[in-house]
Amino acid sequence: MSDHAIAVRSLSKSFGRKDVLNDIELTVRAGEFFSLLGPSGCGKSTALRIIAGLERPDRGRVLLGGADVTDTPPHRRPTNLVFQQGALFPHMTVFDNVAYGLRARRTGRAEITRRVAEILDVVGMSEFAGRAPSTLSGGQRQRIAIARALVGRPDVLLLDEPLSALDLGLQLRMRRELRSLQRQTGTAFVCVTHNQSEAMEVSDRIAVMNDGRVEQIGTAEELYRAPVSRFVAGFIGENNLFDTAPDPDSPGRSRADGLAFPVPGGGSPLVAVRTARRSGARRAQPADTRRAGARTGQRRHPGRR
Numbered sequence: 001m002s003d004h005a006i007a008v009r010s011l012s013k014s015f016g017r018k019d020v021l022n023d024i025e026l027t028v029r030a031g032e033f034f035s036l037l038g039p040s041g042c043g044k045s046t047a048l049r050i051i052a053g054l055e056r057p058d059r060g061r062v063l064l065g066g067a068d069v070t071d072t073p074p075h076r077r078p079t080n081l082v083f084q085q086g087a088l089f090p091h092m093t094v095f096d097n098v099a100y101g102l103r104a105r106r107t108g109r110a111e112i113t114r115r116v117a118e119i120l121d122v123v124g125m126s127e128f129a130g131r132a133p134s135t136l137s138g139g140q141r142q143r144i145a146i147a148r149a150l151v152g153r154p155d156v157l158l159l160d161e162p163l164s165a166l167d168l169g170l171q172l173r174m175r176r177e178l179r180s181l182q183r184q185t186g187t188a189f190v191c192v193t194h195n196q197s198e199a200m201e202v203s204d205r206i207a208v209m210n211d212g213r214v215e216q217i218g219t220a221e222e223l224y225r226a227p228v229s230r231f232v233a234g235f236i237g238e239n240n241l242f243d244t245a246p247d248p249d250s251p252g253r254s255r256a257d258g259l260a261f262p263v264p265g266g267g268s269p270l271v272a273v274r275t276a277r278r279s280g281a282r283r284a285q286p287a288d289t290r291r292a293g294a295r296t297g298q299r300r301h302p303g304r305r
């Protein structure tokens, strides 16, 4: 396998007259936790579905592990997909739900027993093997859906809003579990979410999407400290955005210099003042594109590998 689990090149897609994806470029590294983050309708799920092979792009290519799979059907791709409410077969036990894909591939019985037991252990659900899905909580069902998707050892696991149907307390717990599961298995995870704090907590890197385009790709730290556009500055972190006027007495500086720093993108200089602490951040910081740009790569988001 190449260093890249996924490479998406010049991907475009329209539904009718609506351009849903516009010339998308993405590279997901092997073993990386990568999130597609953006507001509702920006095209995240469509991008994920194209990577899975459930949707065909109008233009562009999808490469998985270096191989061009643009014309490959979903079941022949080294990917698996988990939905918001990963529907389990209600009439099957947890064990049979997880074993389903292996049986379909005619894996031997002993091998199935070993691999299902192994993955149930990884998701902390070993003692539930004989239970029916209807007897499980939402979080437990989602863990089984993830186990079912991972048992076939895909190179890439695609997750579409996997936690958004869970209550907030469970979401917070499952974030940590998802992250630790990803590290344990070494599988590349690509997770679609509209939840900024979720993406920032679990991801190695995040692509911020807006209206069918990728606005910026970076670590949580890079997006937070060095947003490249007004949209990213507004979407990441709690901000007050101020338009400023250039300082007539100091060419090249804004009147707000000293208070905070301009963010590029759109007309007059823009100042982003963080209004809340981000977990792990020692204190609220102004967004500073120029200075932070020099730092990115040296400092990593707290909690990252």
Ligand SMILES: Nc1ncnc2c1ncn2[C@@H]1O[C@H](COP(=O)(O)OP(=O)(O)OP(=O)(O)O)[C@@H](O)[C@H]1O
Binding pocket: 015, 020, 038, 039, 040, 041, 042, 043, 044, 045, 046, 047, 194
């Ligand atoms: N099969 C389809 N036919 C027509 N329009 C579609 C289809 N699938 C998606 N769209 C439209 O494409 C746009 C992007 O949808 P998509 O589901 O990719 O967005 P999203 O960012 O995942 O949003 P959400 O978080 O609300 O799911 C939306 O305007 C949606 O209505």
